[in-house]
Amino acid sequence: MKKQKQLIEEATIMFASDSGGGSQIIGTQMTEASAIAGNDVATLPDYPAEIRAPAGSLAGISGFQLRFSSLTIHTPGDICDVLVAMNPAALKVNIDKLKPNGVLIVDIDNFAQRNLRLAGYNSNPLEDDSLTRFQVIPVELTRLTREALKDTDLTQREIDRCKNFYALGMVCWMYNRPMDYAFQWLKEKFATKPQYIEANTLALKAGNIYCEATEQFATSYEIKPAKFAPGKYRNIEGNMATALGLVAASQKAGLQLVYGSYPITPASTILHELARYRNFGVKTMQMEDEIAAVGVAIGAAFSGALGVTGSSGPGIALKAEAINLAMIAELPLVVCNIQRAGPSTGMPTKTEQADLLQMFYGRNGESPLPIIATSRPSDCFETVYEACRIAIKYMTPVIFMSDLYVAFGAEPWLIPKVSDLPAIDVDFPTDTDGFEPYLREEVTLARPWAIPGTPGLEHRIGGLEKADISGNVSYDPDNHEQMVHLRAEKVARIVEDIPPTEIFGESRAELLVLSWGGTYGAVRTAVEHKQAEGESVSHVHLRYLNPLPKDLGEVMKGFKRVLIPELNLGQLRQLIRAEYLIDAIGLNKIQGQPFHIFEVESKINELLRGDV
Amino acid sequence: MKKQKQLIEEATIMFASDSGGGSQIIGTQMTEASAIAGNDVATLPDYPAEIRAPAGSLAGISGFQLRFSSLTIHTPGDICDVLVAMNPAALKVNIDKLKPNGVLIVDIDNFAQRNLRLAGYNSNPLEDDSLTRFQVIPVELTRLTREALKDTDLTQREIDRCKNFYALGMVCWMYNRPMDYAFQWLKEKFATKPQYIEANTLALKAGNIYCEATEQFATSYEIKPAKFAPGKYRNIEGNMATALGLVAASQKAGLQLVYGSYPITPASTILHELARYRNFGVKTMQMEDEIAAVGVAIGAAFSGALGVTGSSGPGIALKAEAINLAMIAELPLVVCNIQRAGPSTGMPTKTEQADLLQMFYGRNGESPLPIIATSRPSDCFETVYEACRIAIKYMTPVIFMSDLYVAFGAEPWLIPKVSDLPAIDVDFPTDTDGFEPYLREEVTLARPWAIPGTPGLEHRIGGLEKADISGNVSYDPDNHEQMVHLRAEKVARIVEDIPPTEIFGESRAELLVLSWGGTYGAVRTAVEHKQAEGESVSHVHLRYLNPLPKDLGEVMKGFKRVLIPELNLGQLRQLIRAEYLIDAIGLNKIQGQPFHIFEVESKINELLRGDV
């Protein structure tokens, strides 16, 4: 049989299996291979809720969505071209994500009665008519894998665990991906267990050959490299980039990094990542709770280290009192809030951006803090680095906001040169002459970072209101008012560090779409599409939430209407309305899921044309 | 010598001494006596910062300001007619509060070199010219008291502690106050120490006679009773009224009251007060921290009690995560935030209203909660009662906001009849038929309060997102969105319980002054004054902050401008601007002190006339 090879622009694939089934692994393999092949890639892992559910149950399905493209892309895709479903539950959970006429690969060996029942199917969807709108490719994946590995020494159970690599081999064939990356990875991963290297390599190859051999697969696809700015790239997950950004900031500042944390999804992987950098002098401390975690970071900051703490909404709530202490003590501190879907425990493995106002206001009294948010995995590095820079320059805690979607997503990252990273100047005063703990730098209003161990600069700080300049405890009414204003002013002055707002599109148009955080990809793509259709719409994505860029009010004046899409009930909108008295319109989704591009597009359509 | 008696409308007196010196006691005595005499009264105790400082030091001064009037008053007064200063520090701390030509009574026996130095005086103010703008009445208070009590068996130290009653005797003479109330009080207070009754009674009388006898006092004043609505009155402090309101709500609802708390200024006295009501079945539980305190209240609510917790800003911050749990679990709970000056530990003995946005937004995710605020000591009862009523009716935590100024202030309270209190209906379901833990009442959207111990209604709740109706854990995207909207809608519907907004003054005018919380008195008085001068200004004071009254937008349209005076940097203003896109103007004071009437008046002037 003559196979066809077709050139396409891009593809989106979803791997889905029981959570122990290896979807995350082969998803990552395919991502790396595609990235190395020069595609732009974007991924979206979809972890099951909390605990490993019994095999075959709906609650236990783990998914990995991957989009790779010869064009620049910003999201893992609204809808999939291919779905690889390892069992009925995986099918059921994900079938809605497959586009009409999309390719559905299923392991039919797993479609026995018991599995169907576990997935809540009354009849076998492969046998009834429910899947006719797709190209269903049933594969005896279990049998074929066993067959391929029958000469290995592995137990049946071990053999079955190689099925995912068999599937990967198939997908590699479909998209003409070289398998070298996977071979290499297996060698490193199982360095001490050569039998696993062999078996998975066999499975991989067998899957690949299967496609070449069988008539089920007629066409393979080729996706050319995307155009990237020149430079060196690697594929990176959001939390990994955040961890690297923190290490980079500490190194550039010449400071020790002390990261205090308490495990919580989706922040934990920052802790895991940083714990591997002891050779950079990084001190990760898993503490008894979130309060202790921020406590050690504050203590470290007082001692002259870069103190950082990270958590997610419920844990951040617990840190509020201590963050407020750092605020009044005017110590540099970076607080990473990797948001997940709330309220309360909420949906811990789902994404949302509903903690913005919590970060603004979740502390008693007037407690202004700079807040910046990352927009995508590759942006985490730069944004958290900027958070560190501001914290040190202005002597203030800074809130860095990310979210689960960004934290767990991956995409190519243009690796910066260390020498190109912005300088972070640290000045530990030593001069006792005229030293005062709350004497401020004129421009930034930062107070001196005088650290224990410095002779002659002994002083006391604390959470009681402090007298201007001396820092002594003060109950003087006018002093309190002055200090409240000084602290607000200090944060306001950070506006000088914010570059002019970049408008994507015309600076005067019908509609401005204003966004922040992890919605960047969907919003940017939607606006690109609309602009390509000639619509009068522009996009501004905010990194700095507090203070807002000083030209933002002016920028918004160029537009008849402002649309603010958010994964919450309208939190940025509330701030924009209050600040600029603009009747900004919201597009609000609160489903624990990122925006689909089409959702943003149709809201734009609605606003531009009045179609509802 | 013939003494004169002069009829006046009102007077404001300040007693000031070392914190052990008894100012609070005689202040309270004079307040009660004046209230019983039919005056309207308002008080403002001014506690020193935290700890008892050494005798004679500025930091240790405790003050008590009292205004009594034959007219209706709303504040303890901007400025005093009389200052009783027991030592130089008391003088120094408070002299700015005495009006020009005001009466200054000092204990000259305490103006020795050492005391002057402790107070930071270089020269004796009684001897230099610094006090010429006042009517200084130096009294040998120490010597005179010792003289008067020389025949008692008390030690000199004990005798000296009676000085405050000597001073009270003098003030009673000045304002023609009967001393019976004080006599009676002494009898009860020192029931087991008759020698103290005798001594203080002697001192009281001696002070009174001293004024009658000496030429220093030429005029005494008489203040006629104020006009009150008919009824029975008592003088009440804010926190005491709050405690009574909670007991009343629990009794009317037929529920046990469980109050979980952890001591913190200025909330602790609610705990102290409630701890005295064991005979009402009130269970006060002083817990290990604020989290445990709200935890027991939530547990109690789950069990079918009225669960209440109280704290101040820093403690409230700690409770955020648990309050969020109660929100998603949809349990009735009342959270009392008795605000103090922040941020962080701030100025714990001073007042502020800067926690409003914290109460709105200080929790992760979308976490809407009803918020209501009391305006004055006598209003605490009704407002906290209303908080309980809403909590139970709508099955939701409710935030009750007060502040230190209201909590520690006192004024006459028209005692309600128990039968007149609004009904609080509690319905614990028992019918197992069709029972679902999250099946909602149609109008209020309240879910059923099915309590442990009820056969057949066994069910599980928790902080994970729950499926509509069944309350089971759900990760379904659409369900999450629906639940987020349902919870928001439930709070929004409370608007139906809010009476139409009362406008004090014309409903169409130049200026609306919009206020909330403890600023009521100063704002209302300022507006009264301006209205009396014929100015076009009205006043609306909000009890309900979330939701806002539904007619508020309409109401505000009747005014050209809206002024929002707040003891913060503009928190209600931020909400009003965002909600109504109105360019509301702020008058913001953040000094740990309440507004003076004149401050509000001059802002009104400025806005009405453009004088700056």
Add this chain to the structure above:
Amino acid sequence: MKNRTSSSIPLAVQTLTKQDFTADQDVRWCPGCGDYSILAQTQRILPDLGIPKEDFVFISGIGCSSRFPYYMNTYGFHTIHGRAPTIASGVKAANPDLSVWVITGDGDALSIGGNHFIHLMRRNFDINMLLFNNRIYGLTKGQYSPTSEQGKKTYSTPMGSIDNPFNPISLALASGATFVARSLDRDPAHLRGVIKAAFEHKGTSFVEIYQNCNVYNDGAFFTYTEKETKADNTVFLEHDEPLVFGKDADKGICLNGFKPEVVSLTDGAHTPDALITHDQFAEDRTLAYFLSRMTEAPGLPHPIGIFRSVENPCYEGMMTEQINAAKEQMGEGDLEALLNAGDTWGVE
């Protein structure tokens, strides 16, 4: 509820079965997880306790273990991380008639919830706490916990953890716990017995259950639970019995000053009389504390069973007493009188 004695059990109650305590939700622990056994034993023993189903309340924090209440067809509250003891205290304070159970994990109880843990112990509410100790954070996918052994390599400690672990039994004792026990997920009969004893104890009952997390910390307790090693590495505490252990009950534990010593019962040098006799009712808690420390000394067996069981007044009981006393002294609260107390005056 505990004061209902078995003789007064209504018939309807006696006929409850395990099935009655099984909720309709799918159990979502990893296949093979030790939590299944604890759930099953609890569901099996509850029908025997003689109280109606609706009087049971299970309250948990967050963690794999804390999903437990969802699977029990009783009242349940899956609260927030570490705070279950506080919410349970509120439940019990408000309604002392309920049988209140706290389900928690080593992270939930001893890390974020450490403070509530020690305070619950000292207050002595009549609450039963089952701590599923798997020496790992299961739900957040494998970080070390406050009971993980020093040097443990986990995702958050790739070079090994450096904190010393807590001994939960010692901590509970030092906090004032009146009932302290340890059991094993893999010894169903013993587990049921301990759960029952915890229920029967009036006051806070603390039960540490060694629980296997087969995904993140597999085999952590196999020395104490598996047939080959169990007998030589554990000693089962029985009241008034000498501390004897070993496959053939051939070893015993003697006291040497304040130190425990293993002796052979077969070499003729020692008889059971020389051994330490367990006294779970000892007012003084030094013995119990001493036993709890045996876990750390090498060569010594691990004690399993009830360390201490002493009756002390319960918080909720004392609260009720105060209320009764107050009512006696001041009369049942009268709201009208309360509002009108103090100095009042009338205005016509």
Add this chain to the structure above:
Amino acid sequence: MKNRTSSSIPLAVQTLTKQDFTADQDVRWCPGCGDYSILAQTQRILPDLGIPKEDFVFISGIGCSSRFPYYMNTYGFHTIHGRAPTIASGVKAANPDLSVWVITGDGDALSIGGNHFIHLMRRNFDINMLLFNNRIYGLTKGQYSPTSEQGKKTYSTPMGSIDNPFNPISLALASGATFVARSLDRDPAHLRGVIKAAFEHKGTSFVEIYQNCNVYNDGAFFTYTEKETKADNTVFLEHDEPLVFGKDADKGICLNGFKPEVVSLTDGAHTPDALITHDQFAEDRTLAYFLSRMTEAPGLPHPIGIFRSVENPCYEGMMTEQINAAKEQMGEGDLEALLNAGDTWGVE
């Protein structure tokens, strides 16, 4: 800093005086408060410790006691209620060369801060904690605390408190504290000695100091501090010495099973040899625990002194070791290499 031995003390350091440690702020405790003495003894002993003033850091929570750092002319941080141990841990972790002191109260350390307290003990940072135990909340004006005796009447417990108090020494021991001592505000020499020993101990040192709050809990410890009663009601623990006490050193304490017994040394029936000999260096902490419980039995004297002092690796030291090991294994971190690690590709 503690590893600087006295022989290597620079001259400048040796000449520090109490005055050098006195800050310019007015001390604002109530006249007569026991805090004054603790402050004075600390200021007196610090110059003798042989380290420069700038290396001292005092960290406190909130409470009367917690104002302490303001009065010390060293680095200081008056943090938030209960959290001082966490902030101190951060200070020490970031800079192990500093001498870090936590100043706390019974409410601060054992109520809101209980969790950080027990975790600090188990981590064994080289930090010294002085707990001012006045068995009351001073700063918030007189509510009962977790060390208040049951039945205590305070503003928040007009009918008496119903929780059992903690024994801070027992709790510290059970949490794994390596140095545990008790001293008295009114015994300046003893207090200085204990503070010095705490400083010299490498690892977390916990010192409970009985402190008189003359305003809200006056005389709480007079039995142990005042001349008339002190000798008969306290026993001073000295390493390797028998437990002897009484005005004329006429009484001693024997061990009976696990129970302490007071015996007379004058009736001829007992000699000092029969008494318990204190061993503060015992690895096993049962003796120390046993001594800590003596506070509760009636008739027994109250132990004052060092209960336990054992060297164990410190958290910050092990952290440094891991860092050194990592550097050795992987080489000093190279940022450029780190960013470029993994699979990279170039685009021209």
